[in-house]
Each structure stands twice: as C-alpha cells, then as structure tokens.
Amino acid sequence: MGEKYFAEVKKNFGFGCMRLPMGVGVNKKEFSKMVDYFIDHGFNYFDTAHGYLAGLSEKAIRDCLVKRYDRSEYTLTDKLTGTYFKKQEDIRPFFEKQLKACGVDYFDFYLMHAQDKNIYKKFKACNAYEEALKFKDEGLIKHFGISFHDKAEVLDEILSDYPQIEVVQIQFNYLDYENPSVESRKVYEVCEKYNKPVIVMEPVKGGSLVNLPDDAKKILDEENAKSSTDYSYASYAIRFAASFPNMFMVLSGMSNMEQMVDNVSFMEDFEPLNDSEKKAVENVCKVFDDLQMIACTSCHYCVLDNDCPKNIQIPELFACYNDKKMFKDWNQNMYYGLMTKDHGKASDCIGCGKCEQVCPQHLPIRDLLKDVSRTFHG
Numbered sequence: 001m002g003e004k005y006f007a008e009v010k011k012n013f014g015f016g017c018m019r020l021p022m023g024v025g026v027n028k029k030e031f032s033k034m035v036d037y038f039i040d041h042g043f044n045y046f047d048t049a050h051g052y053l054a055g056l057s058e059k060a061i062r063d064c065l066v067k068r069y070d071r072s073e074y075t076l077t078d079k080l081t082g083t084y085f086k087k088q089e090d091i092r093p094f095f096e097k098q099l100k101a102c103g104v105d106y107f108d109f110y111l112m113h114a115q116d117k118n119i120y121k122k123f124k125a126c127n128a129y130e131e132a133l134k135f136k137d138e139g140l141i142k143h144f145g146i147s148f149h150d151k152a153e154v155l156d157e158i159l160s161d162y163p164q165i166e167v168v169q170i171q172f173n174y175l176d177y178e179n180p181s182v183e184s185r186k187v188y189e190v191c192e193k194y195n196k197p198v199i200v201m202e203p204v205k206g207g208s209l210v211n212l213p214d215d216a217k218k219i220l221d222e223e224n225a226k227s228s229t230d231y232s233y234a235s236y237a238i239r240f241a242a243s244f245p246n247m248f249m250v251l252s253g254m255s256n257m258e259q260m261v262d263n264v265s266f267m268e269d270f271e272p273l274n275d276s277e278k279k280a281v282e283n284v285c286k287v288f289d290d291l292q293m294i295a296c297t298s299c300h301y302c303v304l305d306n307d308c309p310k311n312i313q314i315p316e317l318f319a320c321y322n323d324k325k326m327f328k329d330w331n332q333n334m335y336y337g338l339m340t341k342d343h344g345k346a347s348d349c350i351g352c353g354k355c356e357q358v359c360p361q362h363l364p365i366r367d368l369l370k371d372v373s374r375t376f377h378g
Contacts, residue, residue, distance in 0.1 A: 197248035206297030
C-alpha cells in the first residue's frame, strides 16, 4: 500500500489526469464528481503534467480539486517536461507557472518527465535534476523522482547518477511485461535493485486491455465464471500491476464516472491476482501476440503542438488499424475516412521522423504508417 513508502499517500491507487471527461474543454462538473468519489473512498493521489490536455489538466485540478479541498486532503504530482525549457534558466519560471496553474504552493511529487536516453542528455545538459533538487531544498516539492520510457540499462545509468531519486514512474502492464521494446519486467527489476518504489502508468495500455479481442474476453469471462466474480477487464490489468511488491502507486487515467466506480470497487480492498488469474492473463497475452497489433497507447506525444508536418492523426489511425485487425470491422474504413477528411492520410507521411523521436513506446511509426496505408489504401 502507499503508506509503506510515503506517509501522505493513503492507498496504492492514483487518479491519472491525462484522460479527463471532456466537453467544451474539461467537463468540470463530471470531474468534480469523480474527485469527490475518489476521495470519499479513501484515495488521495492525483497525477498531472503541463502537456496533459494542452494545459487544461492542471487548471481543471485547480478548479475541481484544489479550490474544493484542504491541501492536506490530497497528494499532487506534476512533472518537468523537456519541451518546455531550452536552458536551465527556463526551468524555474516554468515550474512557478505550474504551481500557479494548479493553484498550490508546493507539489508533493515532482518528476523529471518521460526520461529516455536522449531526453536525459538534455536534462543533464540543462542541469534540470539539480534545479529540481533546489526546489526540494526550498520546500516547493516534497519528493523528487522521474517518469521513464526506455530500456533497463538507461534507467540503471540514471539511478546510478542520481541516488537522490526517490521514486520511479514506469509503464507496466501484463502485455508489456516481456515486451522487448518496453522491457517492463527488466525496468521494474532495476527499480528493485536500487530500492526505488514504483509508480505505474499505462496499466491498461491506453485502453487496449479494456477493449479486448473476443478470444481474450472469453478467457477472462471464463475466469470470472470459475470463481463467481464479476471483475471487469480493467480490473485484471490494474490488479496485475498492483500485485508486485515494490509498487507504490498504480495510476488509472479515468475519463468517466463509470470507470471511476469500477476501479475503486476492486482497489478499495485490494487483492492481488491469484495463480488462476495470472494464468488467464498469460493466455490473454497469447491472443494479442497472435494479432500482432500496433502497441500504441494513444498518449499523443507524437502529435502534440502540431509537430507532424502533414498533420497526420497518428494515434487515431493506429486505433483504426488495430480495430480492423481485432474485430474485422469494415466500419473502420469509414472511421479512417473521417479521421483523414481534414487531416493527413497515412500515405502522406514524408518520413521526417519527428514522431519517432518523442514516442515513449519507441515505435517505428514511419514503417507502421506504411502498414496502415496498405490496409486502408491497398
């Protein structure tokens, strides 16, 4: 549980504020209801970053959480993202902007965001870690950590360089556990080596472990029938991640009240996966392996700030491709057409590689867009 590591955190389940309920902007009425339900059931950890929802996430937290609850009632995490500074002198003004956007005087946790080999080089060159550690000395953050997207050897280097790191946020789910491009297991083992508590992001892999192929649904439905339970597909994914001993926090990016109620139902009195459930999850992985789907989590880093020169909505086109493979759904041709009506087609890619430079999954996006193009254009 959360209190095993940090006293201010009540339980090991957190509200990831990257995929909030939306309308014209964030639906603050719905978000406020979700915040209330979350806190009323004994949880208090909220996670955001300046780039989430193009800056709207921080402001929604200010209006729906910070203005409505005493500062002692919640734990707030924010992040330093490399796209928002060019030199060390840019970092403090940006940090102060984040405090103001959230309406707080300090952050409980502050993470160096999306660290990989190349981004880490930039952070080192700008003394970003040193600058953030000053914030801790000044009481502006309580705990210092990183969020990480790369191979285990890179994490080993970072944790060796900076023993001051208190916590590591990693992508971890049953589909990526042995994935050679994500290395969830190996990355987790590096955290164990350095005795760093782990925060889990993407436990349901951007919804992929909720919207399952029919063969995978059948496996989990049969598992539920064996034990007369009614666990959701999301529950198997989140409980898988939370079952590991060094997990301090598992985040879920909930976007509606239905997801909130479901997640709280199995995390309020958390039970790790039993042996039969673990076997079922292994069999679900085999189903996905056979489909050879694109491992996109829809984080949208590849299209933030309109970086794609051809304005290709990459995550949406990958979703159309996956759905067509998963469900043999001819309607995806129509959705593909809608997605590309006012945006670039997969075939419009000029191969500049900007998207691949920022992809946390390290996907070969240019090659994958060719696969999408062949699927929808022949």
